[in-house]
Structures are given as C-alpha cells and as structure tokens.
Amino acid sequence: MVGLIAVVTTARAWPVEAQGHRVEQGVIVDEVLGVGVLESAREVRVAFEASGRVTALAVDEGAIVALGDVLGTLDASDASRDLAVAEAVAGAAGAAIGRARAELERARAGASRAATERARADKLLAAGAIHMSDHEAAIERDASAQAEVRAMKSALRQAESNRTVAARTSGIRAAQVADGRLTSPLAGLVVARDVEAGQLVTPGTPAFTIVATDAMRVRAWVDETALGRLAVGQPVRLVFRSEGDRSFAGVVERIGREVDRQTHELLVDVTVHDLPTNFAVGQRADAWIEVGRRAADVSVPRGWCETECAVVDGGRVASRPVTLGLAGRESVEVLRGLAPGEVVLAPGTPVGTRVRVVEAP
Numbered sequence: 001m002v003g004l005i006a007v008v009t010t011a012r013a014w015p016v017e018a019q020g021h022r023v024e025q026g027v028i029v030d031e032v033l034g035v036g037v038l039e040s041a042r043e044v045r046v047a048f049e050a051s052g053r054v055t056a057l058a059v060d061e062g063a064i065v066a067l068g069d070v071l072g073t074l075d076a077s078d079a080s081r082d083l084a085v086a087e088a089v090a091g092a093a094g095a096a097i098g099r100a101r102a103e104l105e106r107a108r109a110g111a112s113r114a115a116t117e118r119a120r121a122d123k124l125l126a127a128g129a130i131h132m133s134d135h136e137a138a139i140e141r142d143a144s145a146q147a148e149v150r151a152m153k154s155a156l157r158q159a160e161s162n163r164t165v166a167a168r169t170s171g172i173r174a175a176q177v178a179d180g181r182l183t184s185p186l187a188g189l190v191v192a193r194d195v196e197a198g199q200l201v202t203p204g205t206p207a208f209t210i211v212a213t214d215a216m217r218v219r220a221w222v223d224e225t226a227l228g229r230l231a232v233g234q235p236v237r238l239v240f241r242s243e244g245d246r247s248f249a250g251v252v253e254r255i256g257r258e259v260d261r262q263t264h265e266l267l268v269d270v271t272v273h274d275l276p277t278n279f280a281v282g283q284r285a286d287a288w289i290e291v292g293r294r295a296a297d298v299s300v301p302r303g304w305c306e307t308e309c310a311v312v313d314g315g316r317v318a319s320r321p322v323t324l325g326l327a328g329r330e331s332v333e334v335l336r337g338l339a340p341g342e343v344v345l346a347p348g349t350p351v352g353t354r355v356r357v358v359e360a361p
Contacts, residue, residue, distance in 0.1 A: 020345045023338055026299040028328040030292035032229065034220030034268055038283050040211035042186065047204050048074060050180050054199045061193050065184040071208055074180035093163035100159040104152035107145070114145035188212040191281050211281055216272040217253060220287035221265040229291040230255050236270045237288040249273040252289060294326060296333035300344050309338060310345035317345060317353045
C-alpha cells in the first residue's frame with residue numbers, strides 16, 4: 001500500500017509544503033483496457049401470428065417479463081365465437097360416441113340371444129320337435145341381430161371420426177384465439193415496443209424486442225497488442241459511464257479471432273456478474289481485464305517515477321535512479337532503487353531543496 005504523507009520544502013531558506021508518498025509493500029494488478037457496450041447474448045423480436053386490431057398492450061419499454069407473460073392481445077371476438085361453436089360441436093360428438101357405444105352393447109346382447117335361440121332351433125329341428133318355418137325364423141333373427149351389431153359398430157366409428165374432426169376444428173379455433181394473444185418467449189427486459197393499441201397488424205409484424213437479463217455481456221474492443229496476454233476466465237472490472245468510478249464484476253467469456261483492419265482491435269466478450277440498478281442495453285462500459293497480478297516489495301504511485309524518483313536524502317530532495325517492474329492501473333512495482341519506508345515526492349519537486357517531512361492528515 002502507498003501511504004500519503006506531506007513533505008515541507010524550502011524556498012531559499014524557508015520550507016514550503018509539498019506532497020509525497022511513503023513507499024510500502026503492495027499488490028500490483030496489470031490490466032488491459034477494452035471499451036465496449038452492454039448487450040444481451042439472447043435478444044428476440046416477438047410478433048403476432050394473426051391479423052387484427054391491437055386491443056390491449058400489457059407491457060411497455062423497460063418492463064421485466066417472465067416466460068409466458070401476456071404482452072398484448074388482438075380483437076378475437078370472431079375467433080372466440082367460432083371457438084365456442086367448435087367446442088359445442090366437439091362436446092356433442094363426445095356424447096354421440098357414448099350413445100353409439102350403448103347401442104352397440106344392446107345390439108351385441110341381442111345378437112347373443114339370437115345365436116342361442118338359433119342353436120336351440122337347430123337341435124329341435126334335428127329332433128323333429130319344431131316345424132321348418134320356425135327354424136328359418138330363428139335363422140333370420142340371428143342374421144338380423146348380427147347385422148345390427150355391424151351397423152352399431154359402423155355408427156360408433158362414425159361418431160369417433162366426428163369427434164376427431166370436431167376436436168381438430170376446436171384446436172384450430174383455439175389456436176386462432178391464441179394467435180391473438182402475444183406471450184413472452186423468455187424471461188427478460190422489454191427494450192422496445194413497436195405497436196400501439198388500436199393499430200392494425202398482420203402476421204409477423206414486430207411488436208416487442210426482449211432481451212434475456214440472465215445473459216448480459218459487454219462486447220469490448222481491445223487493442224491487438226494485448227492478444228497474447230488475454231485468456232478466457234480472466235476477471236474483469238467493468239466501469240459504466242453512468243456509475244462514476246464504481247466497478248462491477250465480470251469475466252472473459254470469449255476472445256475474438258478476427259482483428260479489425262482499420263482500428264487493429266479485436267472483440268472480447270465479457271460475462272457480466274453484476275449490473276447497476278439502472279442499466280440500458282447499448283450503454284458504454286470500460287472493461288479492465290486483469291492479465292497479471294503479483295506482490296511487490298516496493299510500489300509507488302503510477303506516473304511518479306520513470307527512470308528516476310525524487311526522494312528525501314539528508315533533509316534535501318534528491319534524484320534516485322530506479323528500475324520499474326510491473327505497472328498497474330494505480331501503482332508501479334519498483335525492482336531496484338527504493339526501499340520500503342522511503343518517501344517519494346511528486347514529480348516537479350526541485351532537486352536539492354531542503355525538506356522537512358510532515359505526516360499528512
């Protein structure tokens with residue numbers, strides 16, 4: 001860490017105040033800057049699937065919606081009436097099946113009795129106990145009963161076919177009603193509304209644009225010189241222009257493999273783990289990608305030292321040659337030339353001036 005202190009310098013014989021830092025151990029974080037915009041990996045434009053007049057809109061831009069939420073509806077009065085008729089027909093077809101099944105069971109019972117009577121008549125005729133005309137009447141009743149069974153089976157099949165047709169018709173009518181009700185295909189944020197209540201629309205007319213808020217990312221442009229230091233999974237500090245210096249967490253998700261021929265930059269996708277309370281798709285963000293980190297025995301504020309540092313030696317300002325190491329966003333590692341506890345003065349402090357070190361408040 002770098003502690004802030006105050007240094008008093010002398011102009012001629014009298015000291016004057018100047019600022020300095022006491023160098024200490026610290027952690028240097030090497031970061032690469034990328035500039036990009038916030039967007040979602042999943043964005044859909046939803047549209048009505050039927051023609052009609054928009055009767056109601058349930059959401060507006062900026063609304064948070066869940067999967068399946070109703071977004072808007074069309075005038076479905078005609079389709080609703082057709083659906084009611086189709087459902088009534090389907091219900092009647094179901095009742096007809098019940099009656100046909102009952103009639104078939106009755107016919108089968110009659111056929112069973114007729115078959116038993118014919119078998120009895122066959123035996124009695126063989127024994128000479130009945131007249132031939134009685135035997136022929138038993139045969140006719142058996143044949144008639146079997147024909148009745150076949151007729152009832154055919155009626156049952158027709159009733160079942162009618163119910164299938166009625167169910168399909170009801171399904172078509174229900175789909176027509178559903179086509180007039182627009183629902184959200186995902187959970188997310190409504191970023192655009194393209195229709196108004198009362199507007200006539202046709203199938204496919206875009207009505208809303210929705211983005212998934214659980215797939216937000218920043219697509220940042222990074223200079224190609226940093227490509228060799230980039231890796232998937234590196235932590236990222238995201239700074240949105242609307243949030244001042246506040247940082248939000250992210251991680252490198254994907255590294256582009258094509259460099260822009262004009263700007264010599266490539267796209268890096270950063271998954272966003274944390275978002276501001278108020279955010280907008282397309283807003284700008286600075287992505288500080290951490291490409292290196294290590295502990296430093298000595299660190300100084302970035303920009304205070306280059307090849308030399310201004311230090312205090314014998315009560316006077318002196319210039320000390322230094323060798324710098326890893327440079328972070330706020331501080332720089334000093335490999336040689338300084339020791340922990342020494343005071344480094346801000347650039348511009350006159351060399352040779354007598355100083356008196358005073359702890360800054």
